[in-house]
Amino acid sequence: MKLDTPIGEFPGVGQVRQRALERLGLRTAEDLLRHFPRDYEDRTKLCTIAQAPEGESVCVRALVAETPRLSRIRKGLELTKVRVVDDFTSMTVTFFNQSYVKDALRPGESYVFYGKVEGYGRARQMTNPVFEREGAARFTGRIMPVYSLTHGISNNLLAGLTQRALEGCLEQVEETLPPALRQEHALAALPFSWQHIHFPGSFEELALARRRLIFEELFYLSCGLAFLNKRRGAESGPVFSPGPAEDFDALLPFSPTGAQRRAMAELAADTSSGRPMNRLLQGDVGSGKTAVAAYGAWLARKSGFQSALMAPTEILAHQHYTTLSSLLAPAGMKVALLTGSLKAAEKKKVYAALESGEIDLAVGTHALLSEGVVFSRLGLVVTDEQHRFGVEQRAALAAKAALRPHVLVMSATPIPRTLALIIYGDLDISVLDELPPGRTPVATYLVGEDKRQRMYGFVRKLVGEGRQAYIVCPMVEEGEEATAELKAVTAYAQQLQAQVFPDLRVAFVHGKMKAKEKEAVMASFAAGQVDVLVSTTVIEVGVDVPNAALMIVENAERFGLSQLHQLRGRVGRGKHQSYCVLISENKTPETLERLKVMTQTTDGFRISEEDLKARGPGDFFGKRQHGLPQLRISDLAGDMRVLKEAQQAAEELLRSDPALEQPENRRVLDQVRRLFAENPDIFN
Ligand code: ADP
Ligand code: MG
Numbered sequence: 001m002k003l004d005t006p007i008g009e010f011p012g013v014g015q016v017r018q019r020a021l022e023r024l025g026l027r028t029a030e031d032l033l034r035h036f037p038r039d040y041e042d043r044t045k046l047c048t049i050a051q052a053p054e055g056e057s058v059c060v061r062a063l064v065a066e067t068p069r070l071s072r073i074r075k076g077l078e079l080t081k082v083r084v085v086d087d088f089t090s091m092t093v094t095f096f097n098q099s100y101v102k103d104a105l106r107p108g109e110s111y112v113f114y115g116k117v118e119g120y121g122r123a124r125q126m127t128n129p130v131f132e133r134e135g136a137a138r139f140t141g142r143i144m145p146v147y148s149l150t151h152g153i154s155n156n157l158l159a160g161l162t163q164r165a166l167e168g169c170l171e172q173v174e175e176t177l178p179p180a181l182r183q184e185h186a187l188a189a190l191p192f193s194w195q196h197i198h199f200p201g202s203f204e205e206l207a208l209a210r211r212r213l214i215f216e217e218l219f220y221l222s223c224g225l226a227f228l229n230k231r232r233g234a235e236s237g238p239v240f241s242p243g244p245a246e247d248f249d250a251l252l253p254f255s256p257t258g259a260q261r262r263a264m265a266e267l268a269a270d271t272s273s274g275r276p277m278n279r280l281l282q283g284d285v286g287s288g289k290t291a292v293a294a295y296g297a298w299l300a301r302k303s304g305f306q307s308a309l310m311a312p313t314e315i316l317a318h319q320h321y322t323t324l325s326s327l328l329a330p331a332g333m334k335v336a337l338l339t340g341s342l343k344a345a346e347k348k349k350v351y352a353a354l355e356s357g358e359i360d361l362a363v364g365t366h367a368l369l370s371e372g373v374v375f376s377r378l379g380l381v382v383t384d385e386q387h388r389f390g391v392e393q394r395a396a397l398a399a400k401a402a403l404r405p406h407v408l409v410m411s412a413t414p415i416p417r418t419l420a421l422i423i424y425g426d427l428d429i430s431v432l433d434e435l436p437p438g439r440t441p442v443a444t445y446l447v448g449e450d451k452r453q454r455m456y457g458f459v460r461k462l463v464g465e466g467r468q469a470y471i472v473c474p475m476v477e478e479g480e481e482a483t484a485e486l487k488a489v490t491a492y493a494q495q496l497q498a499q500v501f502p503d504l505r506v507a508f509v510h511g512k513m514k515a516k517e518k519e520a521v522m523a524s525f526a527a528g529q530v531d532v533l534v535s536t537t538v539i540e541v542g543v544d545v546p547n548a549a550l551m552i553v554e555n556a557e558r559f560g561l562s563q564l565h566q567l568r569g570r571v572g573r574g575k576h577q578s579y580c581v582l583i584s585e586n587k588t589p590e591t592l593e594r595l596k597v598m599t600q601t602t603d604g605f606r607i608s609e610e611d612l613k614a615r616g617p618g619d620f621f622g623k624r625q626h627g628l629p630q631l632r633i634s635d636l637a638g639d640m641r642v643l644k645e646a647q648q649a650a651e652e653l654l655r656s657d658p659a660l661e662q663p664e665n666r667r668v669l670d671q672v673r674r675l676f677a678e679n680p681d682i683f684n
Contacts, residue, residue: 001168003030020152029165033194037145043114049089052117059114059140062086068102091124110134143200162198176667188212215646222650224676237276238379238403240303242268248298259434263292266430277406283432284604285569289410293382301360305379309363312385314339321363338364369396382408414604441602442572444580446595463531469550471534474558493534508534546574556582557591561611
């Protein structure tokens with residue numbers, strides 16, 4: 001077997017399984033090795049039947065004492081029962097609907113059973129355990145990997161295939177990191193790491209393997225990002241002259257916060273430097289990012305350049321258009337709106353005005369990327385709510401300029417700075433960490449099921465006062481039926497309408513709806529034609545509905561804090577006191593502790609730090625942020641110190657060998673290329 005042996009050649013993999021494995025991105029033996037477990041199950045603890053602790057899964061070695069008995073309770077329910085004994089005690093093992101067990105367990109033979117032992121004395125029992133012959137040690141007596149799966153692929157199957165790939169290929173695996181680097185940072189060898197990330201003999205081995213793999217990936221990522229930055233540093237960009245800030249301030253109906261001033265100064269410095277700006281503007285919902293973008297457009301125009309602002313939805317584009325045109329009109333600036341739903345004739349007019357340079361700022365959706373759009377002198381590209389856009393889209397817009405234009409990316413997802421440096425490594429960062437004065441924080445409550453009726457009462461009361469409410473349900477997890485999400489949301493909305501709020505206007509949106517349908521529902525909510533909007537997290541990115549004053553989140557424990565924060569940001573945008581109610585039946589102390597943070601602070605950065613502490617960086621990496629490579633460590637959720645160490649190591653290596661030309665660094669270059677395979681232009 002070779003690393004590139006197709007999975008189809010593995011025993012037991014026919015066409016159906018091959019296709020299912022492809023859905024997981026698994027085509028070759030090497031893909032299997034790189035498909036890291038998302039979790040582990042500790043099956044190493046061995047007990048006697050008598051000593052097995054209550055409620056904990058353990059391994060028990062026992063002899064099958066009789067022929068298993070199969071009985072049909074009713075249609076669709078079969079029980080197989082068998083008595084097993086160890087040196088001291090016996091217990092009954094019961095299997096539901098696993099009739100094959102009757103022949104798999106042979107009287108007089110010893111097996112290891114993994115499961116929970118329940119009951120006392122003679123009544124000890126186990127239900128649906130994992131079992132295998134004593135000595136097999138494939139599924140028991142070891143730390144088992146838990147993989148992300150897809151329909152038709154079981155964990156055991158995947159573990160088996162991976163085991164086979166390891167046995168067949170491990171000897172051919174060559175080290176990719178320079179020896180000096182491995183030594184300096186105490187990193188395990190690659191073959192060791194692949195072996196033990198899948199089948200660790202102990203948690204110490206697992207930690208070593210994981211450290212190496214996380215380090216390595218972040219190291220390659222950092223190297224690639226450094227290339228990107230270097231390339232950008234060598235290019236020239238449009239030069240804006242930094243006009244006096246007071247002239248711009250006079251256009252604003254408020255005076256900028258300190259944070260806004262800082263961001264504006266950074267923007268002015270970047271755009272006048274002669275190099276193309278590539279800057280991320282991070283700030284909580286409501287922190288005033290729009291004013292900073294407007295400042296950029298104002299600077300551009302003063303220097304004779306046009307600007308474009310791209311938003312992910314028509315509604316958002318509309319909102320920006322309204323705000324920006326009234327803000328910038330007094331400065332004599334011409335702002336145009338360009339979206340897909342514009343009539344052909346109107347589009348033509350906008351196209352012509354853009355090409356002639358009559359328009360100073362074009363606000364729009366993806367329509368801005370259409371072929372017909374030609375700018376006369378594009379100098380600044382702003383994208384809002386960036387995680388909806390990939391690098392390619394930003395690049396497509398930038399390509400409409402003769403000189404590479406300045407780019408400002410606005411994001412309302414606060415990310416701890418250390419992490420942002422990695423995730424947005426190709427961007428400089430400005431942070432709006434200060435809200436404009438006079439905001440009333442959203443009052444946030446954490447409640448259990450017992451308060452449900454009261455909460456519905458509260459919805460009714462606020463709607464009675466003319467407000468609107470969101471009710472958010474969790475996305476359906478992968479692996480569950482694809483239609484379940486749709487059902488959950490639609491069924492819940494229907495039930496609310498029929499039984500709880502027959503007199504209110506209830507509507508719903510979910511991710512499986514067409515974009516047009518979604519936007520139509522959102523638009524009618526924004527127009528006040530819907531009182532209660534039931535949805536999945538599709539509303540996370542968003543629309544400004546100042547009249548919405550209540551956000552209810554069902555099964556709040558299933559959301560990350562940052563996501564909850566994002567959801568909460570949908571309310572509290574108007575003059576009304578707003579509320580957020582988190583419903584959770586989960587009573588584990590860690591969960592309560594985590595959710596309580598939401599009731600204690602509205603500071604997005606603090607919340608994201610807490611999220612990072614509680615759940616590790618996996619979630620931040622999990623979302624494909626902006627076209628950077630998809631990282632496998634998202635499955636490993638590493639430790640912040642490794643992140644920093646890897647970054648520093650990359651900087652050091654590149655200082656001594658900027659193009660990675662030395663023979664000992666050749667493999668590093670290969671790996672960076674591999675990681676950035678989807679953005680090959682970074683190497684030009
Ligand atoms: P973001 O896009 O960051 O969520 P916006 O730019 O939409 O926030 O601003 C939110 C609201 O706050 C807007 O109504 C805006 O006019 C107002 N605002 C922005 N900056 C200030 C400020 N410095 N003082 C008072 N109000 C402000
Ligand atoms: Mg905004």
